[in-house]
Amino acid sequence: MTGPRLPPLTPEEAAPEVRPIFDTYLRERGNIPNMFRTVAVRPKHLQTMIAHFRTVMNEGTVPPLLKELLWVRISHLNGCRY
Structure with a gap:
């Protein structure tokens, strides 16, 4: 598998x-899902995406x-890195 x-x-x-979004996830879950970290460029x-999620x-x-x-x-x- 190649990198992202x-x-x-x-x-x-x-x-x-x-x-603040990242802080909320860190507080609530202890981590920030990779999919959110990737989409955060926009x-x-x-x-x-978070509203939908x-x-x-x-x-x-x-x-x-x-x-x-x-x-x-x-x-x-699907072989995804989750």
Whole structure:
């Protein structure tokens, strides 16, 4: 497998408007998902993506933990670095 075309940003590399988002994830989860760190090169896209992510994870009848497990499994099957 090759490395990512766009390397995920660290909190220090992120734009000022992205840092509060990263801080929230660090506080709530203890990490910042790589997909968010990568999309953070475009702060507006990241904000839209997180709004979508929260809707998918927090609404509906499937528990959020099961959704997370499914995402991890699908990522693994696709050879993604999750």
